[in-house]
Amino acid sequence: MNKQKLANRIWESANKMRSKIEANEYKDYILGFIFYKYLSDKEVRFMKSKGATAEDIKLLSEEDTETVKYIQGNIGYFIAHKDLFSTWLTLGKDFDISNVRDALSAFSRLIDSNYKKVFDGIFETLQTGLTKLGESSGSQTKAASDLIQLIKDIPMDGKQDYDVLGFIYEYLISNFAANAGKKAGEFYTPHEVSLLMSEIVADHLKDRKEIQIYDPTSGSGSLLINIGRSVSKHIDDDDNIKYYAQELKQNTYNLTRMNLVMRGILPSNITTRNGDTLEDDWPYFDESDPIGTYNPLYVDAVVSNPPYSQHWDPENKETDPRYARFGLAPKGKADYAFLLHDLYHIKPNGIMTIVLPHGVLFRGGEEGVIRKNLIENNHIDVIIGLPANIFFGTGIPTIIMVLKQKRENTDVHIIDASKGFTKVGKNNKLRASDIKRIADTVAARKDLPKFARVISRDEIRSNEYNLNIPRYVDSSDSPESWDIYSSMFGGIPKREIEELSAYWLAFPGLKAELFTNDSGEHVNIKERCLKDIIKNHPDVISFKEHFAGAFSGFDAEIYSHLVEGMETLNISKEETLLSNEIFERLSSVPLVDEYRAYQILNDAWVKISVDLEIIQTEGFSAIKKVDPNMVIKKKNGVDVEVQEGWLGRIIPFDLVQEALLHEEAAALKEKEDRLAQVTVELKEILDSLTEEEKEDISDVLNEDNTEFVTGLVVKAAKDLLKGHQASDYAVDSPEGKILAVMNLLDDEKGLKKNIKSDSDKLHSLTKETIENLTDEQVYSLLELKWIKPLMKELHQISLVILDTLASKVQAISDKYAITFSDVEDEIVKTESALSSMLEQLTGSEVDMRGLSELKALLGGE
CATH class of the missing domain: 1.20.1260.30 (N6 adenine-specific DNA methyltransferase, N-terminal domain)
Incomplete structure (x- = not known):
């Protein structure tokens, strides 16, 4: 399933x-x-x-x-x-x-x-x-x-590429968000945020042989599970990962344990506690053996999404080793209390990631003191600003903060990822490409315009330890500027053309083909079709060939991985292998956003992985199986589940019909097209009738004369043909049109009957074909389903780049195509024309005085 x-x-x-x-x-x-x-x-x-x-x-x-x-x-x-x-x-x-x-x-x-x-x-x-x-x-x-x-x-066998409990939990919380409200948002971390944190942690731990991870506010356990999955890409033995969790709420604490056990994690690798993290900290020990089981819990990674700005009691906590070095969070906001708890429990070479409200970056008072101490003690490594409305139950802006116990550098890497998301209902959602872009930026500690900057500690000091992201990274869109000369006299400013410099670097000779050569600060666009110039330019042709060459043999490589290896490949690792291959192949191709290509791969992988999961769970034979197509229908006012035909468990019916039953499908399609044409012809005849003709033949139309009534048309036609031939009536006469309608309705009736019969036969034949596929046909169909669409989408990237360039150049051209002088001339012409029209108007003395004043305003006198 x-x-x-x-x-x-x-x-x-x-x-x-x-x-x-x-x-x-x-x-x-x-x-x-x-x-x-x-x-x-x-x-x-x-x-x-x-x-x-x-x-x-x-x-x-x-x-x-x-x-x-x-x-x-x-x-x-x-x-x-x-x-x-x-x-x-x-x-x-x-x-x-x-x-x-x-x-x-x-x-x-x-x-x-x-x-x-x-x-x-x-x-x-x-x-x-x-x-x-x-x-x-x-x-x-x-x-x-x-x-x-x-x-x-x-x-229930753990082979799924998702944790079953976590998925169900996420699905129910998202659908019941209105009812669950804030309570759900307190402990639920969307899968995409969890995955981003996991990728950051996994990269830091990728060389470890044994790993301990801890979530002090574990909720559903999704953070721990995702970290375990991400880390397992780099570790030989999954059983070398130990999981520690603490959760306050009893029912979600139980869910943490269920989730961890269901993922096949050894019970001996699971240590959980039901308690208040801030009030009842580790060290952990079993009361029956306090000395032998004593564990102060220092781990390789701590990850958490604590309840935001929760009330807590800082009284008598001054000597608590978690807070003593940095200060106590204020009563009304426990955010930094959770952060300091997490930091305390990581090893010197460990890492922690925590989700917090945006306010922790700039709020003053006790929080400002803690933030300063964290910066001066060199613990804050990365700050990632997330999109708003990304958590269920709250729309407040949130961040991920990455901290370490010991760092060689003293700067802070600040990333504004608030603009990268897709809208899903009322919530925003990180796409796979957004997650990878952020994780890659963190791993490489890159500076990227309008996205990421590495900030020196001196700059942070100069801002009085305020870490508000817009102070350091401006991700806002640049305001559109207008060149005053071009607005008045026409032409295109060279500086606006140079904003497309990335394209001119990739296509060195193209700019000269698009614009006139001018020694001044402005140029004109050449009067030819922009798209044709771009499409046919040698530099562009070379670019398309280079792009196509980058993917040469990639389809055969994917076929080898996915189709030939479908029963044995590691589903969780395969997408990473393919994405690395795409990045490597595109490394020498200019203008291409590799993350766009990655998103195409991920969109395809979401569907491919489901098929692979079924094949690996049920065996190769599952590909040749069909399932009842169950739909909900009303019966006596009650929803009833009934079967409507069949569905391929993996191979879609339409794909089989296109590839293996083309003649039968084409014959059916021809009849369906003819039926659609009959509908058009009936409407054309109805539209051709004048109002008088409609009155004359109203006895064959419905009450509002908008549709022919079959029974009435048949009766009228029979009356017309009593003692007459159809040829006795002119084609354009109302009688001729009634006869034409009758013939069309006969065609429609016969077509519907034949289409129903042929459709049922084709459906049955498709079912039989799937159930009797040869292995060679299976491989061919999987290639058509998995690989061909993916390759087509990847090859479309180069065309999108060229269309984008053409649109940008056209927009600059259109921007200055009409000058203020042209607008003024048009206004004068329009005023003159309107003034002339006013001359033809007559009216009372009062009306004429009003018209005279209007003509004066228009300059008509």
């Missing part, structure tokens, strides 16, 4: 459950059941991997203490066969809410003592909330049964 199908099913279920469960609570139930299914399926997979048969699994019970201990020692818990999620499904109508209560109670009792920190109380939110599913046991059973049926097909 891909993401979109999963999202659709969950949203449908959520709407059905709204009468029983608060919208924002719904996620706790569905996530709890999903996690229980995961643990059940994991136990079954483990037993099967050890040679257990289906009959052996049916015998799993608490009474078999030896097997209980064996399973507990390997996976950390035990679930009896009667309590397995799969058993609930087999119960059918015999399933009862008590099955869930008993199973959750037994799970808590049967956790291995070594895994208590990971699993103890993890189902508390679900367990205590079951009564909210309905007022009676029966209604609770019905609601639980609906949820179980909903999630039974959700993938």
Whole structure:
């Protein structure tokens, strides 16, 4: 099940459950059941991997203490066969809410003592909330049964290129944002922000063999999971990553643990705490063994998105080692308290990233003192300004701040990334290319106009430690200027042409072909088609050849990676490999924005990765399968799910028809085109009728004379043909038009019948074709689906560059094409013409006095 199908099913279920469960609570139930299914399926997979048969699994019970201990020692818990999620499904109508209560109670009792920190109380939110599913046991059973049926097909094997719980959580929060409001925004980090932070951290840690990461306000756990995934691109063994998390809210603390476990992370690599980070800091120790388990927790990376400007109590915290060196955050704003907590817990060579409100960069008082101390102690490394409206539940501007314990440089890298996003509903969203551009800029510590600057500590001191981004990076658009000479006399100022210098460097001879040679400060554009000059210029032709050459053989390389390696390639790493290849191929091509090419790749990869996920999960045979196309229809006023034909699980029907059933598809298309033409011809006949003709033949039209009525037309035509031939009536006469309409309606009826029949036959033939594809046809179709569109989009980049140049030159030309003198002449001509018209007007004495004054104002006298 891909993401979109999963999202659709969950949203449908959520709407059905709204009468029983608060919208924002719904996620706790569905996530709890999903996690229980995961643990059940994991136990079954483990037993099967050890040679257990289906009959052996049916015998799993608490009474078999030896097997209980064996399973507990390997996976950390035990679930009896009667309590397995799969058993609930087999119960059918015999399933009862008590099955869930008993199973959750037994799970808590049967956790291995070594895994208590990971699993103890993890189902508390679900367990205590079951009564909210309905007022009676029966209604609770019905609601639980609906949820179980909903999630039974959700993938649980960890092969997905996304964390299932995190995706569902994000989807529900975004759709319930109005209901969840600020509470959701307090602990939820959008995936794109999480990914950006992860890429920055992963680059810093890329040479480490073992890594410890910590999130002190972990929420859903998405930050930790994304960092783990990003870091795993550079590390040989994922099991060498240890995860630490702390979360205040019980239900989200449980979600952190669920999410980490579901991603296949070893329980021994997960250490979590449910507590107040600011009031109840590590060192961590197990109360049963305080000396042996003492851990002050210094890690390689800390990442957090704490609740913004939260109230906290700084009283008696002066000696707290987290704050002693820098100062105490004010009562009403705990932002710097969280930041200093994070900084305290990183190793000397570690890194931290934190999301904070923009105000921490410039607010004074206690925060100003802390900021100064951080700068003077050389801890602030990077500041990234994010777009507004990027977080659910709040529209305030936010930043990511990157800090380190020890740095060789003393400057601060400031990036204004507030302009790079796409609009999704009411929220702004970072695109994949925005994330990569920012991460690459951080890694290379680059200066980029209107985007990034490395600021010296002296400059920051001169600004009294105010780090407000616009003081250092001006990302605003340059105001448009107008040349006064060109506005008065025409011509184009050379300085405006030189603003396109990047194009003239790439096409050295083109400027002379576009503009007249003038020794002064202004030139004129040559009177020829700009696009033709640009398109046919030798420099431009050479550029297009160079661009095409850069991608020579790339399609064959992608084919080798994706099609030939579809069953074994590493999905999470493959996009990085391909993007690196694109960047390398474009490195010598001028004018190209590599990040535009990367975005094209990512847009394609979103779809390709879903297919690869299905293939790697279900096997090669999945490509030759079709699924019922289920749609929602109204039946007796109730929404009912019904089947309308079939869909290719991976290969779309239209692609098969285009590639393998072209003749059949073309024949159908011809009839559909003819049907569309009949509709046009009917409208043309109706439009050709005069109002009198419409009155004469109103008995074949609807009430407002806007449409022919089939039955009435047929009757009228038959009457006309009684004792007559069609040729007896002139084609342009009302009678001739009625007969023409009858013929067209006959055509329309026959075409609709044939199109329905042919369409059904083609649909069935397409289904049969997919199910009987040869392997060679599969490879060819995947190439058409995955590679051809990607290559076409990449090759379009060069044409977009040339169209942009033509548009810019045309805009400069149009800007000064009409001078003030031309405008003045036009005004005079218009006034004169209007004055002449006024001469022809007559009226009362008062009217004529008014007209006389108007003529005087127009200069007509």
